[in-house]
Amino acid sequence: MSSLVEYEDDYSLDADPQPNAGKGDDSALQTNLLSIAWQARWLLLLTVLLGVGCAWLYLQRVVPRYTSVSRIYVERSLPQIFASDAQRGTSSSYLYTQAELITSTPVLAAAANAPESSQLETFRSTDNPIGLLKKNLSVQVGKNDDIINVMIELPSAEDAAQIVNSVVDAYISKYAEERRTDTVEVLNILRNEKQRRDAELEQRIEALEKFRGQNAALAVQVGEENVITKRFAALASELDRVELALLDSKARHNRTQQMLESPSLRPFLLELASGQQSVAQDISLENRLQVDLEKQIQDIQLQIDALRATWGDGHTRVKLALQSKAAMEERLAKQLEATEERKKAIVSAYVETVSQEHQLLEQKREELQRSYDKQFKLAMQVNSQAAKLTTLENSLARTVRDVDRVDEQIKGINLTEDVGAMNVSIMEVARASSEPTYPIPARFLAIGALLGGLTGFGLAWLRDLMDHRLKSIEEIAATLQLxxxxxxxxxxxxxxxxxxxxxxxxxxxxxxxxxxxxxxxxxxxxxxxxxxxxxxxxxxxxxxxxxxxxxxxxxxxxxxxxxxxxxxxxxxxxxxxxxxxxxxxxxxxxxxxxxxxxxxxxxxxxxxxxxxxxxxxxxxxxxxxxxxxxxxxxxxxxxxxxxxxxxxxxxxxxxxxxxxxxxxxxxxxxxxxxxxxxxxxxxxxxxxxxxxxxxxxxxxxxxxxxxxxxxxxxxxxxxxxxxxxxxxxxxxxxxxxxxxxxxxxxxxxxxxxxxxxxxxxxxxxxxxxxxx
Incomplete structure (x- = not known):
């Protein structure tokens, strides 16, 4: 049952939407579209009939076109290096290349100029037969097979079949039968070059062996280096290292002497000496003993103060405590004296150690210098001989590379001599079609009916869109919110x-x-x-x-x-x-x-x-x-x-x-x-x-x-x-x-x-x- 809406408190002009107002939007839209279509059913019928009529008139006026197709299979001859190699299949890129070659200008020109094609009505009615072929000829590679489809669509079925066959014949003549290269002359040149390179290689090997026999010292190799050269390099490296260490030792020795002679710097010298682990442990132990004695003296002093407060200075307990304190202080003084002596000994030992290290490095440097000078003279004698040996070896390697390159070229010529040949099989010869492929009446009539229906519905929808009248209860309630x-x-x-x-x-x-x-x-x-x-x-x-x-x-x-x-x-x-x-x-x-x-x-x-x-x-x-x-x-x-x-x-x-x-x-x-x-x-x-x-x-x-x-x-x-x-x-x-x-x-x-x-x-x- 309907009820009126009361407006007692809020009279806003913008009525709030109902809670469930948007639930049926989709169904309402579908119902509205169906309603529009039903109300305009006669208009839809008229536009559909007009669309079908226009399609029928087009079918009566359009010139039918016929499609002819020729199917060919292209197989490429690939080389077999070993007897066990199987013949590899034709790659898809190769097939697409052949498809492009079929539509190339030379092939189309040969097809258009063929004797059997010159009298065709299709070519007589155009000034540019090659352009006509490029526009209408289609070449497709099968997706599930390796068959190439050559097709054309023309108003004349006989012309279409003849042109397709001419294009296939032109392709076979130009690219399948004439693809031969003159490899015999090139092969002979490469063989003569190989003989010359082989003779040169023999000379290079003989010269290298003779030089090595005359210079036996160069034959002693460690890895890729000569022994003399490698030893000289090792001595030079060690001499550099010792000289750097000697500079560092000399600086440390001079600094140690300065610190030993200066009382203010002597404690820092002790810190340097304490860097050794054993010395550091001794000093740490003596320091802990000194701390323990000082703590005991403090404890005895506290006892003395407590006893004085209780018994007075003349009491026996106070005297005994004072005697214990004096004994501990004497022990602490002896410990301090021993610690100072220990520190002096540590410093002296450290200074002596630094001095000994400096002298040892001086002696080592002198020995290395004498060995270096001797080995230097030997290395200078070997260098000239090694340079000449390197030249001979490089010449030999270059000659070997030249010989290998010539061999590869000869092998490539032998392998690819017959690669250019192709086997083209015509799977299906193009024939004149009895049924036109364009236009298809059923399809055009269906498209005309569909376009007519869409046009009619569009006009009906436009009319409904421009009609601002209220047409139903739902529309009135939704619009007015009443x-x-x-x-x-x-x-x-x-x-x-x-x-x-x-x-x-x-x-x-x-x-x-x-x-x-x-x-x-x-x-x-x-x-x-x-x-x-x-x-x-x-x-x-x-x-x-x-x-x-x-x-x-x-x-x-x-x-x-x-x-x-x-x-x-x-x-x-x-x-x-x-x-x-x-x-x-x-x-x-x-x-x-x-x-x-x-x-x-x-x-x-x-x-x-x-x-x-x-x-x-x-x-x-x-x-x-x-x-x-x-x-x-x-x-x-x-x-x-x-x-x-x-x-x-x-x-x-x-x-x-x-x-x-x-x-x-x-x-x-x-x-x-x-x-x-x-x-x-x-x-x-x-x-x-x-x-x-x-x-x-x-x-x-x-x-x-x-x-x-x-x-x-x-x-x-x-x-x-x-x-x-x-x-x-x-x-x-x-x-x-x-x-x-x-x-x-x-x-x-x-x-x-x-x-x-x-x-x-x-x-x-x-x-x-x-x-x-």
Whole structure:
């Protein structure tokens, strides 16, 4: 069941989205696309037929083309160095190279100039046969095999087959049979060069052996070096090392002598001597002994002080303690004297050690110098001989490399002499095709139908995108964020305004009457029964049928045994006196302007429980009359006499009257016209009502076409399909013709095509639309 939304505390113009508003976005989008396609089904059918027709016309005008294919297998002869080597397969890069060679200009030129190709119609009609072949000839290498496919597509099947065969023949003639190289002459030159290099190699070897025999000392080698040279190098390295150590020892010896002669530097000399591990341990032990003696003396002194304080200086215990202290001090003095002697000995030993090391290095340097000088003379004699030996060895190595290079070249010539030869097998000769490969009728017709359908759907989608009208309950609820209370069908007859505004009386069993009763029920339960007594009926713009809705809603409420007052507050274009055929001179305008009592102008209707307060004369200032405060007092006074008060209010957007009235009522019904009310106008009307803090706003959709009942019978609990009236339609005019008139010729035309014949019951109860 639907319910109205109350706005008592927060009247923000930006309505918060519902918690579950986004759950069905995907399904809603799919439904919307299907709906667009269904509504434009005739357009889709037309564009599909046009697409198929265009494809058929293209098929009739296009020149068919035929494809001829020749399949060849290219096998390359590879060398076998050993008998066990297997013939290696053709690499993919080699096949792609052959494919490029087939499409090369020399091959194509040979094919175009072949005698059997010169008379072809294809070549006679072009000035550039090679360019034509490059454009249309295709060569492909098989992905799963090593077969090369040579194909061409031309308007003439015979020409296509002849050209493909000519290209294959030209390729075989130019690259498969003529690829031979003259290797005999090159091989002879290389063999003569090898003989010369071999003779030179023999001479180099003989000269080297003779020189080595004359210089036996050079034959003694250790690794790659001569013994004399290696020994000289070792002596030079050791002499350098000893001289560096001697410089360091001399500096340390001089520094030690200076520190020994200077009393102020002697403690530092002791620290240098203490660097040795054994000396350091001795000094550390003596220091610990000295510390222990000093600690014992301090302890005895503390005892002496304690005994003096207790017994006095002459006591025996004090004397004994003093004797112990004297003995310990004597022992400490001897220990200090021994420590000093030990330190002097350590220093003297260290100085002597440094001096001995210096002298030893001096002697070692002298011995090394004598050996170095002797070995230097020997090395100088060997160097000249070694240089000549190196020259001979390098010459021999260079000659050996030259001989090896010539051998490799001769071997390469022998191995590659037959490599250029290729075995080309024609697996399939090109033949003239009897069936064209382009165009394929089924494919083109399918593509035409697909493009036509896409074009039609695009036009339908564009039309729907540019159409800003509200078309369904879901769209209205999502756009306005307000509940939809009901939907009212189109009228089907030619009755006058009097009959249409009182349809619940004139046609009580009709679908329209039932829809007003459903609306009454929705309002009753949606407004929490009796807490909303004053209800304003308005619409975004003129022509939406709000006056007919107000009159019929008031009648249905009166038929429910309620005292109802219908107020015609549209003081610019009043209509309710025409609906109920009442001649009045005074009405609401008189009550508000002249303070005339309401009872004097309220009119009785043919329904006992329904009274009418007509508009009366049209004032020049209706907004000021409604907003002067007396209108609110009037409504409060009338609520004491009536159960429900229905107010026929002017449209929201053209004038401000509806906003003033809605601000003073308990609920507001906003009437929208199906296939006419736009999103922009409806949202603007809702925002205006929110600005004046209108209470409990609900939506009623008017003038729903019979074929669109399904779109407007979902989302609330009172769909008309549930009452068995879904087969009845009510023509093309709503309750209330738009004012100003709206161009609905296109909709009328489409509705006329889809209109169904009304049932006998509906025909007997036909109604005439009313101009509101």
């Amino acid at each position: 509940p939809v209370l009901g939907a009212l069908p189109l009228s089907a007859g030619k009755d006058d305004r009097h009959e249409t505004g009182r349809v619940v009386l004139t046609h009580p069993r009709s679908m329209a009457a039932e829809s007003f009763r459903t609306l009454r029920t929705a309002i009753h339960f949606g407004l929490t029964r009796d807490d909303a007594k004053v209800i304003a009926i308005t619409s975004p713009s003129p022509g939406d049928g709000k006056s007919v809705v107000a009159s019929n809603l008031a009648l249905t409420m009166a038929q429910a045994d309620q005292r109802v007052l219908l107020i015609d507050a549209d003081m610019r274009k009043p209509k309710q006196h025409e609906v109920f055929e009442i001649q009045v001179e005074h009405g609401l305008s008189s009550v508000l302007a002249e303070r005339r009592p309401a009872d004097e102008v309220i009119q009785r209707t043919e329904v006992d429980t329904l009274d009418l307060l007509p508009c009366g004369s049209r004032p020049t200032n209706p907004v000021e009359l409604l907003n002067n405060g007396y209108f609110s007092e009037l409504l409060h006074e009338l609520q004491q006499k009536y159960d429900k008060i229905v107010i026929d209010s002017p449209p929201v957007m053209p004038v401000a009257d509806a906003r003033v009235i809605s601000a003073q009522t308990d609920a507001t019904i906003l009437v929208l016209r199906a296939d006419c009310s736009t999103r922009r106008m409806s949202v603007a009307a809702r925002d205006e009502l929110w600005r004046v803090r209108a209470q409990r706003i609900g939506i009623v959709v008017n003038a729903v076409p019979g074929r669109k009942q399904a779109n407007y019978s979902q989302g609330y609990g009172y769909g008309y399909g549930n009452y068995g009236h879904s087969s009845g339609t009510y023509g093309d005019l709503a309750y209330g013709e738009p004012e100003p008139p709206v161009d609905i010729s296109r909709r009328k035309k489409s509705r006329a095509r889809s209109q169904q014949l009304p049932s006998p019951e509906a025909t007997s109860e036909a109604m005439e639309p009313l101009d509101i």
